[in-house]
Amino acid sequence: MSRDFYREITKVDRLIHEPARLAIMALLYGTKEADFLFILRQTGLTKGNLSVHLSKLEEAGYIEIEKRFVGKKPQTLCRLTPKGQRAFERYLEWSRNFSRQI
Amino acid sequence: MKQESLEKWIQKARASWWEDGLTEILSGIGLTLIAISGILKEHTSGRAADFWGFAWVVILVGFSVGGKFLLQWIKRRWIWPRAGYAHPGHQRFDVRVVPELLLILLVFIALIVWEPPVLTGLLSGLFIFLVLFRIYRYSGIKRFLGYGILALIGGFILAFVRLSFGDALMSVLGLVGVAQLWGGISQFRRFIKMLRQWEAQAHES
Numbered sequence: 256m257s258r259d260f261y262r263e264i265t266k267v268d269r270l271i272h273e274p275a276r277l278a279i280m281a282l283l284y285g286t287k288e289a290d291f292l293f294i295l296r297q298t299g300l301t302k303g304n305l306s307v308h309l310s311k312l313e314e315a316g317y318i319e320i321e322k323r324f325v326g327k328k329p330q331t332l333c334r335l336t337p338k339g340q341r342a343f344e345r346y347l348e349w350s351r352n353f354s355r356q357i
Numbered sequence: 358m359k360q361e362s363l364e365k366w367i368q369k370a371r372a373s374w375w376e377d378g379l380t381e382i383l384s385g386i387g388l389t390l391i392a393i394s395g396i397l398k399e400h401t402s403g404r405a406a407d408f409w410g411f412a413w414v415v416i417l418v419g420f421s422v423g424g425k426f427l428l429q430w431i432k433r434r435w436i437w438p439r440a441g442y443a444h445p446g447h448q449r450f451d452v453r454v455v456p457e458l459l460l461i462l463l464v465f466i467a468l469i470v471w472e473p474p475v476l477t478g479l480l481s482g483l484f485i486f487l488v489l490f491r492i493y494r495y496s497g498i499k500r501f502l503g504y505g506i507l508a509l510i511g512g513f514i515l516a517f518v519r520l521s522f523g524d525a526l527m528s529v530l531g532l533v534g535v536a537q538l539w540g541g542i543s544q545f546r547r548f549i550k551m552l553r554q555w556e557a558q559a560h561e562s
Contacts, residue, residue, distance in 0.1 A: 278366055285370025286443040293441025296555055297369065328438070350363060 270315050271346045275300055276308050280343050283318060283335045291331035309333060317342055368497035374445040375498055377436050377548045381541030383428055387420030388534025395527035439552055478525040482512015485529055500540045508533050 271280055278298045283289060295305055312318045317339030321332040335343065374380065394416055398409035432442075489505035492498070511532040515525050 277363070281363055281366035282370040282443075285367040286373070286445060289370070289443035290437075290441050292438075293373070293443045296441050297373070325433075330442070332442075347363065 267349060268342055268346050270311065270317070271342060273308075275304065276312060277346075279305075279308055279312065279333075280317065280335070280339065280346075283333060284340065284343050288332050288334040291333070294333065312339070315339075365497070368495075370443065371445065372496040372498050373443045375496060375544070377432070377440065378541040378544030378546075379428060379431060379436070381500070381537040382545060383420075383424050383541075385534050385536070385538025385541050387416070387424055388530050389538060390416045390534075391420070392527045392531030392534055396524060396531070399521075399523055399527075440548075440555070476516065477522045478512045478515025478518065478520055478529070480512070481515070481522070481526040481529045482509045484526075485512075485533055489533070500544070504533050504536050504540065507536050 271277055275298065279294055282294055282297055291305070291309075294300075294309075295302065298305065300308070309318065309320060313320050316336055318333050319336050321334075323330055323332065391413065394409050394413040398406060398413050401409055485508040486505040489501045489508065493501040493505065508529050511529045512525070515528055520528065
């Protein structure tokens with residue numbers, strides 16, 4: 256393994272690299288927006304766990320969360336911000352490079 | 358996480374629109390009705406031809422415009438409160454689609470201008486295959502590849518029958534419509550099963 260390989264590993268975005276957050280980011284990248292229930296069903300995370308990860312992503316400015324009512328029911332909508340989209344695309348690029356080097 | 362599984366997650370999100378099978382059920386009904394009325398329009402005369410001509414336009418416009426609203430209404434009322442909501446919109450225009458679009462355009466122009474008797478069935482099948490293959494590449498849903506291959510096979514068989522462009526296109530559309538209806542119903546049954554599992558898990562936790 257070259258020195259570049261080890262340097263490449265350290266460049267990873269740790270916030271996205273965590274498996275649950277990576278799944279959330281990938282789901283939101285594949286859609287324009289998705290609600291809390293959709294992400295919950297698709298990832299299989301618990302409600303509390305999902306809330307924590309969403310808050311971390313929101314704090315980093317990677318996603319935006321909008322709370323609204325559909326009829327009488329509350330709905331939490333999540334979507335990637337331009338910053339989050341760029342960060343995820345960088346991560347995809349990093350992941351491709353990394354896979355090639357292994 | 359492997360690169361492949363990451364791509365699968367993105368495709369899974371894109372495929373969520375088709376997860377309940379309702380889109381295929383509605384488009385299957387629409388395509389079948391369009392094909393039946395289109396063929397009847399070509400093969401009847403007088404008032405019957407006028408009636409089927411009018412019915413064909415009504416079904417085509419009705420399903421193109423009203424189908425989307427009906428689908429969204431069902432999803433909003435029944436699917437999204439149970440399975441969650443995701444907007445399937447693209448993040449940006451995918452430039453990889455340009456060669457396919459150009460090929461589709463060329464095939465369509467060739468069919469309208471020359472109407473080559475042997476190739477109409479084959480090209481109708483190819484035309485529908487390209488549209489369905491595009492959905493498969495976007496969402497990763499193998500059913501769409503299956504519908505596309507069925508359209509190609511159907512078109513290949515129809516090439517030997519030497520139908521007119523209208524008849525060939527309607528026959529392939531009808532074939533794909535019936536396949537989509539069947540595929541949609543099977544997918545809807547799987548979706549109901551999955552929904553019950555989710556609800557049981559939610560109840561346990």
